[in-house]
Amino acid sequence: MQFYSLNKNAPNVTYAEAVVKGLAPDRGLYFPENITPLPKSFFDNIEEMDNVDIAYQAIEQFVGDEIPEADLKEILADVLSFDFPVVPITDNIGTLELFHGPTMAFKDVGARFMARCLGYFNKDNDGHVTVLVATSGDTGGAVARGFLGVKGVDVVILYPNGKVSDIQERQLTTLGQNIKALRVDGVFDDCQDMVKSAFLDEEITNVRPLTSANSINVARWLPQLFYFLFAYKQTKKLGKEIVFSVPSGNFGNICAGIVAHKLGMPVKHFIASVNSNDTVVNYLNTGKYEPKPSVATISNAMDVGNPSNFIRIQQLFENSFEDLKKDFSSLSYSDEQTKLAMKEILSNSNYVADPHGAVGYLGLKDYQLSENEYGIFLETAHPVKFGDIVEQTLNLKVAIPEQIKSVLYKEKEFKSISKYEELKSYLIKDKQYK
Numbered sequence: 551m552q553f554y555s556l557n558k559n560a561p562n563v564t565y566a567e568a569v570v571k572g573l574a575p576d577r578g579l580y581f582p583e584n585i586t587p588l589p590k591s592f593f594d595n596i597e598e599m600d601n602v603d604i605a606y607q608a609i610e611q612f613v614g615d616e617i618p619e620a621d622l623k624e625i626l627a628d629v630l631s632f633d634f635p636v637v638p639i640t641d642n643i644g645t646l647e648l649f650h651g652p653t654m655a656f657k658d659v660g661a662r663f664m665a666r667c668l669g670y671f672n673k674d675n676d677g678h679v680t681v682l683v684a685t686s687g688d689t690g691g692a693v694a695r696g697f698l699g700v701k702g703v704d705v706v707i708l709y710p711n712g713k714v715s716d717i718q719e720r721q722l723t724t725l726g727q728n729i730k731a732l733r734v735d736g737v738f739d740d741c742q743d744m745v746k747s748a749f750l751d752e753e754i755t756n757v758r759p760l761t762s763a764n765s766i767n768v769a770r771w772l773p774q775l776f777y778f779l780f781a782y783k784q785t786k787k788l789g790k791e792i793v794f795s796v797p798s799g800n801f802g803n804i805c806a807g808i809v810a811h812k813l814g815m816p817v818k819h820f821i822a823s824v825n826s827n828d829t830v831v832n833y834l835n836t837g838k839y840e841p842k843p844s845v846a847t848i849s850n851a852m853d854v855g856n857p858s859n860f861i862r863i864q865q866l867f868e869n870s871f872e873d874l875k876k877d878f879s880s881l882s883y884s885d886e887q888t889k890l891a892m893k894e895i896l897s898n899s900n901y902v903a904d905p906h907g908a909v910g911y912l913g914l915k916d917y918q919l920s921e922n923e924y925g926i927f928l929e930t931a932h933p934v935k936f937g938d939i940v941e942q943t944l945n946l947k948v949a950i951p952e953q954i955k956s957v958l959y960k961e962k963e964f965k966s967i968s969k970y971e972e973l974k975s976y977l978i979k980d981k982q983y984k
């Protein structure tokens with residue numbers, strides 16, 4: 551499969567090249583040349599298929615023959631080694647729990663898949679690539695865990711000092727080996743700006759090839775489509791039309807859901823539920839796309855003012871505003887509304903939702919499901935990852951799962967930086983360590 555740049559000013563590339571490069575040379579996002587629907591028999595038989603088989607059939611056309619069937623299946627079996635249950639919340643609403651992986655947020659699957667693909671492409675050569683990534687919390691941990699020990703890959707993670715939770719900081723500073731953490735005196739946008747400057751800085755990229763592990767990378771973005779297929783597999787027997795509500799920040803997850811729909815999966819409607827960062831909500835109301843600086847909320851993994859994957863969503867609807875609005879809507883919720891929703895879910899359904907999941911729940915409530923519709927909101931992180939807010943809002947204690955306990959008492963290791971020049975000299979000099 552060939553991938554082209556959405557800025558249409560760069561050569562087409564293979565899957566392997568798209569993964570290694572991350573972003574096209576014209577700064578465009580890579581997008582698959584074709585999306586061929588899966589045969590009807592796939593959806594007829596999905597309840598009998600195991601997750602690895604479902605994932606293989608769905609992703610195979612994008613990977614092409616660059617990873618042979620047996621190797622790709624092995625990668626998928628390794629990546630998908632935990633559960634993705636749909637848990638009933640009310641009569642007509644369920645939540646798809648995506649937090650059963652090693653770092654307890656949904657980014658584990660994308661990060662692990664991308665890491666194993668890069669490792670595969672590097673296995674027979676001395677190719678060396680540095681994954682450079684800015685994180686506001688969950689991405690860093692998932693990428694650190696996913697890439698730990700992968701041959702030919704160094705990982706450098708930038709995170710804002712004092713703006714990530716203690717658990718999140720430990721998840722990205724305690725692993726060692728090929729994972730390095732840089733603590734930036736600034737906010738997330740400063741980290742992101744430094745990363746963007748580094749990608750454009752040939753003095754760095756000439757000596758040290760860089761790639762991104764944000765959802766702009768096709769290997770992190772596309773495997774998220776599995777979630778929607780796994781949800782369909784579990785709820786098909788209800789015989790209802792599915793409405794998905796996806797708590798969205800960079801819109802990578804929901805965009806992958808729309809790819810699953812393009813592959814032929816029946817979906818009635820997609821709701822991108824967001825916090826006060828409402829750029830897309832405004833776009834759908836006015837037709838004008840006006841990115842703005844992000845504002846801080848209690849669902850901070852969605853604090854994004856200019857969602858990078860929205861352009862891919864527009865492409866999936868062939869840039870038709872009317873078609874987009876038929877299948878897709880977006881709704882915004884304040885922190886107060888989010889906390890009330892967390893309380894409502896606890897008192898009505900005895901379920902502890904994290905703030906991101908609660909935003910997703912609100913989207914379904916406002917959609918007003920009909921008799922023959924079933925709503926699924928994605929629970930994108932375990933409540934323990936946002937423990938302070940959850941415990942204060944719900945007045946309870948969240949038990950700490952094993953995955954998290956294992957990092958709690960390890961020593962944090964990081965280097966502090968405050969200026970781009972420090973990142974630059976680090977990337978150029980630190981090349982010696984490999």
Ligand SMILES: *Cc1c(COP(=O)(O)O)cnc(C)c1O
Pocket residue numbers: 655656657688689765797798799800801802803804851852906930931
């Ligand atoms: C990253 C993240 C999101 C947003 O996902 P996008 O694909 O960027 O829209 C939502 N919730 C949690 C917990 C996250 O970590």
